Amino acid sequence: MTGPEPAVGSRLVASSLILSLILAGSLYWGLAAGSAGGGFGAVIKTLGSAADDTNMLKSIIWQIRLPRVLLAALVGATLSLGGLVFQALLRNPLAEPYILGISGGSAIGAIIGILLGLARFPGVWLTAFGGSLATLAVLLLMAAGRNLLEGNTLLLSGVMVNAFCAAVIMFLVSMAQDSRLHTIIFWLMGDLGSVTLRQVGILAATLLPCFGVIHLMTHRMNLISLGRDMARSMGVNIERTSLLLLVITSLMVSATVSHCGLVGFVGLVIPHLLRLVLGPDHRILAPASVLGGGSFMVVCDVLARTLPEQGEIPAGVITALIGAPAFIYLLRRSQR
Amino acid sequence: MAHAIVVNNLGHTFNGSQVLSQVSFHVELGEFFVIIGPNGSGKTTLLRLITGLMPLKQGEITIQGRSIRAQSPRALARCIAYVPQHVPAEFPFSVIQVVLMGRAPHLGLLGFEGPGDLDRAHQAMAITGIEHLAGRRLSQLSGGERQRVFIARAICQQPKILILDEPTAALDLSHQVRVMDLMEQLQQAHALTIVMVSHDLNLAAMYAQRLLLLAEGRIAGCGRVSEVIDYALLERVYRCTLLVDHSPLGDYPRVHLVPRRHLPHRSGVR
Numbered sequence: 233m234t235g236p237e238p239a240v241g242s243r244l245v246a247s248s249l250i251l252s253l254i255l256a257g258s259l260y261w262g263l264a265a266g267s268a269g270g271g272f273g274a275v276i277k278t279l280g281s282a283a284d285d286t287n288m289l290k291s292i293i294w295q296i297r298l299p300r301v302l303l304a305a306l307v308g309a310t311l312s313l314g315g316l317v318f319q320a321l322l323r324n325p326l327a328e329p330y331i332l333g334i335s336g337g338s339a340i341g342a343i344i345g346i347l348l349g350l351a352r353f354p355g356v357w358l359t360a361f362g363g364s365l366a367t368l369a370v371l372l373l374m375a376a377g378r379n380l381l382e383g384n385t386l387l388l389s390g391v392m393v394n395a396f397c398a399a400v401i402m403f404l405v406s407m408a409q410d411s412r413l414h415t416i417i418f419w420l421m422g423d424l425g426s427v428t429l430r431q432v433g434i435l436a437a438t439l440l441p442c443f444g445v446i447h448l449m450t451h452r453m454n455l456i457s458l459g460r461d462m463a464r465s466m467g468v469n470i471e472r473t474s475l476l477l478l479v480i481t482s483l484m485v486s487a488t489v490s491h492c493g494l495v496g497f498v499g500l501v502i503p504h505l506l507r508l509v510l511g512p513d514h515r516i517l518a519p520a521s522v523l524g525g526g527s528f529m530v531v532c533d534v535l536a537r538t539l540p541e542q543g544e545i546p547a548g549v550i551t552a553l554i555g556a557p558a559f560i561y562l563l564r565r566s567q568r
Numbered sequence: 569m570a571h572a573i574v575v576n577n578l579g580h581t582f583n584g585s586q587v588l589s590q591v592s593f594h595v596e597l598g599e600f601f602v603i604i605g606p607n608g609s610g611k612t613t614l615l616r617l618i619t620g621l622m623p624l625k626q627g628e629i630t631i632q633g634r635s636i637r638a639q640s641p642r643a644l645a646r647c648i649a650y651v652p653q654h655v656p657a658e659f660p661f662s663v664i665q666v667v668l669m670g671r672a673p674h675l676g677l678l679g680f681e682g683p684g685d686l687d688r689a690h691q692a693m694a695i696t697g698i699e700h701l702a703g704r705r706l707s708q709l710s711g712g713e714r715q716r717v718f719i720a721r722a723i724c725q726q727p728k729i730l731i732l733d734e735p736t737a738a739l740d741l742s743h744q745v746r747v748m749d750l751m752e753q754l755q756q757a758h759a760l761t762i763v764m765v766s767h768d769l770n771l772a773a774m775y776a777q778r779l780l781l782l783a784e785g786r787i788a789g790c791g792r793v794s795e796v797i798d799y800a801l802l803e804r805v806y807r808c809t810l811l812v813d814h815s816p817l818g819d820y821p822r823v824h825l826v827p828r829r830h831l832p833h834r835s836g837v838r
Contacts, residue, residue, distance in 0.1 A: 240680060323658050451679020455672055457659045461621050461652055466725065467645030467673040512659040515679065 244516050251523035255305065258530040262301035263293050265534050299429045301530055304547070306432065307424065307488050308498055308529025310439055312521040314485040315499030317446060317477055320453040320514060322387055325507065325566070328500035329485045332390035336397025337367025338489045339420060343404045346415050353431055353491070356419075360490035367393055368482050386478075422495030422548020424533055435491060442484040443522060449477060453514040495529070495548040497555025502528055504562050570633030572597045572729055572761040573618060579626030580613055580785075587613050588785045591627070595778075597728075600755050600762045602772040604796075605782035606806050611765045612733060614782065618763070619650045619731050632728060645673035649722035651732040655714075657706045663717050664702040667693055670724030685724075692723040695758075696750060712743030719750065729761040730754060736768055744768075748775050769823045773797050774815070781805060797821040 263275045275293060314329035322331070329335070341363020345356035374389040401420075408416055452473050455463040464470050489495075502525045503517065510516050532550040539545065573595040580588040588610045595601045605611050616622045618629060620636055629636040631647055639647075649670070670692070671685040681689075693699045696716040706714060715735060722730055732751070736744040748771055754760045766772045772779060772793075779796040781789035783805040789796040799812040802823065809831060811824040 239686075323656060325658060448677065451672070451675065454661075454665075454679075455669055457661070458666070458669065459652075459656050461616075461650070462655060464621055464641055465619055465645060465648070465650035466669065467640075467642035469641050507660075511665075512661050513665065 240513060240515055243510070243513075244519065247510055247516055248519050248523065251520055251527065255523050255527045255530070258527040258534075259301055259305065262304065262530045262534050263297050265538050266292070266297055295429070296426070299427050299432045300424060300533065302429075302432045303424055303427050303435070303492070304529045304533040305526035306435055306439055307492055307495060308502070308525040308527070308532075309443070309522040310484050310488040310525075311495060311499035312502040312525025312528075313443060313446060313518060314481045316503035316514065316517055316521045317453070317481040318499075319503055320457055321474055321477055323457060323459070324387075325504055326500065326563070327387075328497075329481070330394070330494065330496075330499070332371055332386065332482070333393030333397055334364045334367045334371070334482050334486055335489050335494055336394050336401070337370075338364035338486055339494060340397055340400050340404065341366075342419050342490065342493070343401060343408075343416050346412055346419065347404065347408060349412075352425060353427075357490045361486055364482070364486035364490065367397070368479070368486070418546050419493040421546040422493040422551065423546040424492045424536075427491075431491075435487065438487050439484055442480050445480055446477070447518050449473065450514040450518045453477070453518075454512075457512065457514075493546070493548065495551055497551045497559060498525055498529060498532075501555045501558045501562065505558070508562070508565070570597075570630070571595060572599065572632060573763065574628075574630040575614075575618070576628040576630070577626075578614070578617065578624075578629065580610070580617060580622070581626070582613070586785060588617075591782075591785075591787055593780055593787065593790050595729075595761060595763055598755065598759055598761055600752065600775055600777045601764070601780070602776035602778075603763070603765045603780045603782065604767070604769060604772050605788070607767075608784075609782040609805075610785040611782055615731060615733055615763075615765050619648055620644045621650070642673050645725060647727060648729045648731055649725040649727035651715075651718050651722050651730070651735060653733045653735075653737055655718060660705050660707065662702070663693075663698060663704055663706065663709070664689065666706060666717055667720045667724055670721035673725060688724055688726070689720075692720040695723060695754070696720040712739050712746070715739065715743070715747060716750075719747070723754070723758075727760070729763060732762070732764045734765050734767060736766065736771060744771065751775065769797065769802075770815075770820075773820045773822070774817070794821060797823065 260275060311329055315327070318327040318329055318331060319325050338360045342356050342360035344363070345359030348355075348359075350356050350359065371389055371393055374392075375385050405413070405416060452463070452468050455466050455468050456470070456474070460470055503521050506517055506520045506524055510520055529547070529551070532554065533547045536547040536550045537544045571594040575594065576592050578588055578591040579586065591614065603611050603614065613622070617624055620641065624636055631639070631644065636644065667689045668681055668685065671681055671688065672679070675681065675685070690699065693702065696719050698713065698716050698720060701709065701713060701717070706717065709717065730751070735747050735751075739747065751762050751764070752775060755762050776793055778791060779789070779793055780787065781796050781801070788805050789798075789801055797812060799810050802812070803810050809826040811826055812821050813824070814820070815822040
């Protein structure tokens, strides 16, 4: 590249516009596709038809698929944005939202909830969220006293927490009986399940403010990428900024994961891929991760619902099947 | 007018040992001030305390008349710019992006730059001679070029004081002179105060107006170059035999290391 790049503002508008169109397209496809049928024009047709309760397709699209598709978009957006923040905080382009082990705590909480026979929402959600809060507290305690971003303190604490949670999860799974085992496995693989519009609304109300706060800190994330010393010398209050980013991101990832389990690879692949295409400026990457991650998850969910001949496979399986080869490709490319 | 930097009775403890103690000195406005001393003498610690990178616990530091404790990181950043020895480069930022980050203490909440900021970035790149590298990635540059990118970024901060940590340590001979000349230019043409840690005594002697010699966390000497570059003082601090004579380039002392085979024939020149 020769010469300076075009201004941030215009690149931000251009990338957001294109990704918004992609998201809109994915949402439309999500509404149109499914085992109950539909097709390209079906969604528009149901808008035009009379408010007729006996029209099954209409109610399927707007009462079952719509909340599901919106949930998928929220999940994808949260995990991608979360991955982006952790990549900046840990100064590692291959970090992802589960790297600090908070998802492990959420899993333990969820499994306990399932074993207790609680309903998916609010029961299992509450135990899962509680588990992740407990893990976040342990993490902050372990990393407290030393500087949060110093060396590998945070990363190593996360690895330890993850390892411990994995052991507890295996223990709990080994104790589970047949019927609940299936529910547990689906949760662990990441499953969007059935959800009402009201539940999605509550989730959105908690997540969107988190998105807002993170977007206000994107320039500081650029500065942190240059290192702790550089960021502080340019006026960033490192302790406050990194703590705020860590807590907000952990909470939003926990809220999402507590809903639908450990959907993998989205939080790693999407921000990394977007960085390869759009560059490392977080002011552009943050909205791009929200829109791009949302689109990706909606598409994966469509595939999860339509690929198998009967029923559906967990969305986390699709994200892994697409995400793992994508990750290997990105890894090899970054080594060149 | 207040001094640029006043350090009063500064101390620092690390892991139970006293890394710095009773350090008191001042840096005048517009001065070229170089801190020298052997490894482990506390030079880097001193620099990090002055720059606000480490919290101040013992003693007092005043920057342009205001205590360092009374200033927010942002206020301090508008006054002092820091050029480290190494900067991690995990993310593929381009040169212009890095230089623009120097505008951070002057930007609004969202951190978007205006045309004025872009102008300053281009000015800074012109001064450091890196305009032709604007679109390149940091990882594609040589050590000397990368150094100049970070100096340009520091200039963009519009500081009054520029602080550098061993800027010539990893550089080729040509880049060493180039960086030091650049610092002199910034000092004289742009009225910046330059504070630098250097391990190169001869470069320090040729550019500095005053030197601070640290040894084991205490001041061993502070003053004009001719006062501090004294062979008895240096031999004591650096614990090796040295020869100090006059540089043919001008009124600068020149320090020579002495190989063992020359020792019986040593003649100390004062």
